[in-house]
Amino acid sequence: MIKISDLSPRTRQILGWLVTVGSAFLCLLLLLTRWPGMELLGIGPNWLLIWVAIWSLKRTVFQGAIAGLALGMIQDGMTSLYPTHTLSLILVGVLSARIQKQRYIQEDFISIALIVFGLSILAETVTAIQYILPGDVASLGLEYPTRTWSETWLDYQRIALCSAILSSLWSPVLYYPLTSWWEQTNSEQYYD
Amino acid sequence: MYSLRRWWERHGLQVVLVSLTLGTAWVLQQTQGAAILDFYQLLTRPFQSGANKEERLTNARIQELEARLQDLQKQNQQLKQVIKYQKTRQQPGIVSPVIGRSADSWWQQITLGRGSQDGIKVGFAVMAPGGLVGRVVSVSARSSRVLLISDPSSRIGVAIARSRHLGYLRGQGSNRAVMQFFDKVPNVRPGDFVVTSSVSRLFSPGLPVGRVKSVNLQKNPAPEAAIEITAPISFLEWAIVYPASK
The missing domain is CATH 1.20.5 (Single alpha-helices involved in coiled-coils or other helix-helix interfaces)
Structure with missing residues (x-):
């Protein structure tokens, strides 16, 4: 078993990046799955949202926003450019970085679950608002998913609640390995 | 400096x-996440159920119906020859496993484990046991993404099989959909079968879609019917992809 502290700083850095990118990539793959026990009414946990929230918790607002933008762009590619996921994920990154968990909130899985619950309700609200915005967006030539007010409201209730419950329940699965890894590898620049 | x-x-x-x-x-x-989808297809390959599911699902009842259908098709062909009807060419389908669902909760999509390498192109119709399920909207080398007919943004031209009254079908999530009629007083009743219409630009006519559950003739601006999609969209394990009609 190799100890991480024995590795050279350069190797540690590269390994750190690999784990970060790898975990985000794993979340992208998990988005496509609906495993038994991981879905409610055909809706799975929002893994990208969990990842962005955990990434931003102890980082700067800028880092949180960049992570949200990059992953939102990729998710847009995997579904559709409109409604965009970049807005909601940037908001999640920025808010999660602003919370300053280590200062105000205790370090346990209840608090991370609560944060993810709130943020995913917020993220689904942003998406729902994009659906009910007036149809000017249709003129952009994108494949515009038209929904009526009542349809959006029904879908919003179902999606926001299921996604928030599942995401918050599954967030510790990502939170523990990732935070303990980041604390071990770059403890000196982690709390800047 | x-x-x-x-x-x-x-x-x-x-x-x-x-x-x-x-x-x-x-x-x-x-690239619409093509690299991610391809990698996902490679990862899930050991778990993909192949075409042998098809054999497992056939039972005596289906065989009996197939036998009757063949007989009717034969008669139909002979009759068409008599009236010099232009025959639409039936092309073979591509059987492909369903490897994933949509990448977010607002869309009703599935990911298939076959892509452009297997001859799938954008716009192809996707069928499953039970009827039409959707249309291919993007293709990577080894996978393809399908917009299900249960998605609210999906609109297809359909007709009531019994009375040939036309309308269009809009998805409402899971296996529900709404059909809006073009006629003010359509001849329709619960239990009627719904098929793709001959004016549909996306699909060839006559593909089975669903059944009428209830009818609301008072609805404005056009009468509506609630449709139950016959294909089991929530638990699809494989699907057959057919080339687009036009």
Whole structure:
């Protein structure tokens, strides 16, 4: 078993990046799955949202926003450019970085679950608002998913609640390995 | 110049990392996540159920119906020859496993484990046991993404099989859909079968879609019917992809 502290700083850095990118990539793959026990009414946990929230918790607002933008762009590619996921994920990154968990909130899985619950309700609200915005967006030539007010409201209730419950329940699965890894590898620049 | 170099020494790595991240994200966005989907297809390959599910699902009842259908098709062909009817060419379908669902909760999509290498193109119709399920909207080398007919953005031209009254079908999530009629007083009743219409630009006519559950003739601006999609959309394990009609 190799100890991480024995590795050279350069190797540690590269390994750190690999784990970060790898975990985000794993979340992208998990988005496509609906495993038994991981879905409610055909809706799975929002893994990208969990990842962005955990990434931003102890980082700067800028880092949180960049992570949200990059992953939102990729998710847009995997579904559709409109409604965009970049807005909601940037908001999640920025808010999660602003919370300053280590200062105000205790370090346990209840608090991370609560944060993810709130943020995913917020993220689904942003998406729902994009659906009910007036149809000017249709003129952009994108494949515009038209929904009526009542349809959006029904879908919003179902999606926001299921996604928030599942995401918050599954967030510790990502939170523990990732935070303990980041604390071990770059403890000196982690709390800047 | 010196201050520029010092700035670069302090922030250079961050600038490179940020542009690298956003660049990769942009490429993935433009290619519609093709690399991710292909990798996912490779990973899930050991768990994909193949075409042998097809055999497992056939039972005596289906065989009996197939036998009757063949007989009717034969008669139909002979009759068509008599009246010199232009025959639409039946092309073979591509059987492909369903490897994933939609990448977010607002869309009703599925990911198939066959792509452009197997001859699938954008616009192909996707069928499952039970009837039509959707249309291919993007293709990568080894996978393809299907917009299900249960998605609210999906609109297809359909007809009531019994009375040939036309309308269009809009998805409402899971296995529900709404059919809006073009006629003010359509001849329709619960239990009627719904098929794709001959005026549909996306699908060839006559593909089974669903059954009428209830009818609301008072609805404005056009009468509506609630449709139950016959294909088991929530638990699809494989699907058959057919070339687009036009």
